[in-house]
Amino acid sequence: MASANPLDSIYFVKIPADAKFSSEAMKIDSSVELPVQKKNLDDPVEEDFAKLSEEQILSGILTVLAYDRENKNSAYYRKLITDIRPNIKKELAEAAILKAHDEEWELAEEIWLAVHGIDPEDYAIILNLAIFYDQKADSFRRNTLNEDADAFDDLALTYYKKVLDSDKELPDGYFNAGFFYLKKSEYGEAKACFESFLALTSDKSDEELGENGGYKKERAQEIINKISNRNLESDRFHDAYKYISSGQEEKGLEEIRKFLVDNPAVWNAWFLLGWGLRRLGRFADAKAAFLKARECEGGDENADTLNELAICQMETGDTEEAYDTLKEALSMDCENTKVISNLGFLSLKLGKTDEAKKYFEVVLELDPEDKIAKEELKKL
Structure with a gap:
């Protein structure tokens, strides 16, 4: 994670009563200061609204939504940015996926946090954040940065749990969480996730499930069968893995x-x-x-x-x-x-x-x- 506070790169300006961004934009509330993103951290503060670009304001809003969730004006900033750029959530999500694919982790994380800030109740975005941190953890672990990888796994689990505990039943949430638990050798949790996925999709055709829908159902059932047939839900197996992975190898060897x-x-x-x-x-x-x-x-x-x-x-x-x-x-x-x-x-x-x-x-x-x-x- 970046060590510098992203909020240090913004400042707030007062808005003239007659200010507007575009003919389509909502009426601006001049009593609410808007955040401005500096182009460079050392740039001086520019208080003349007329000299600021629309992009600086939008970037400032995104930074606040990403990193200052308790800001009293968040609801107003969300309404303003989505009114000015109606497709911004979709555009940013696509950009974040591309950046993560290229393993530009810090930039992808900034974008995903901004997307989440725009719509905190969108559980598809929350699931994407879980998958992102899951992938980031895998990358760091491949580079033997195990402590960082564990931290990102913890973040992934936090977001997976938000999806699984919500009233919004997302089958893909259970499917992806199942593989996360498999990675952690938590086979009981993995099996429960795959069983939930199958229960939520039992009355849906492959076409309704979209691309790879049929494959996902077959794969989920295959994993459930393997976990059951190999008794991997056993507490003894689970304890053995926990002991070994935490450096208590002798205890783990005894259990296994x-x-x-x-x-x-x-x-x-x-x-x-x-x-x-x-x-x-x-x-x-x-x-x-x-x-x-x-x-x-x-x-x-x-x-x-x-x-x-x-x-x-x-x-x-x-x-x-x-x-x-x-x-x-x-x-x-x-x-x-x-x-x-x-x-x-x-x-x-x-x-x-x-x-x-x-x-x-x-x-x-x-x-x-x-x-x-x-x-x-x-x-x-």
Whole structure:
């Protein structure tokens, strides 16, 4: 998040009684000061309304709506900006989606907060904010900025809960929240979300649900079945994940081993066991756990499993195996920057610096903010 306060870039001006923005605009209340966005932070305050551009006023209003939700004139500012620019909410939402796609996170966040400020009761916008922070967290975690990623996950959860707790039943809210909980290995919550999604869409045709409607229903049911069949709602599995992810690996390993006694064919459990062991530096044992995960149904379909296995193979000196494993993982997910980065490190380990450089360059093409790849290229 930006460290500077965005509200420092605005000031307020008095409006002449006869002022107006356009012939279509509503009558301006001259008793209400309007916010003005400075072009540069060090610019002097311009109090002559006639010398200010309409864009400076609109930008100032957006900044207030985004960052000063308690402003006593917010309702007036919302009415004014939507009267002047009737399509502004749609235009800004489209711009925010594009910026997020290009991983221009700070700008995308500013735009989404402004859109939310224009219409705080629009739950489709609130859902988009949840998805945005969810994606931003994933990007930061790929760059090993785990504390920031956790903070953005918390923000995503806040907005997901607003959607799920509202009277507005948005099926896509439950669908996207389901995947968020899957990411956090909170399988009970994930299953409940996907079940709610199916309940809300049970009487709707694929056409009514729009693009990918049929696929979403099939995918939701598939995930529900897997969670149930693998007993992933178990408190023991949940506790194991919580312990390991919070640095209490020994407690987590104890819980997951107990889970495996009754659920020996669940690849997710073997993965969790391997993850905990790898975090403790027990690479040979972790390698065995990841190999066991691959033997279970579904365990050989996940690039993350193969990536973790390859890390252990590198640490145990099985470099040829590691290379084959990473190549297989890359064939499953050709844009997985963790896999590509590890191919770079393995190439360095084998003395293939030119090849390593190419891998790190590919990582930066996919994610220009990847700090690890930047650092390694500097060294090279």
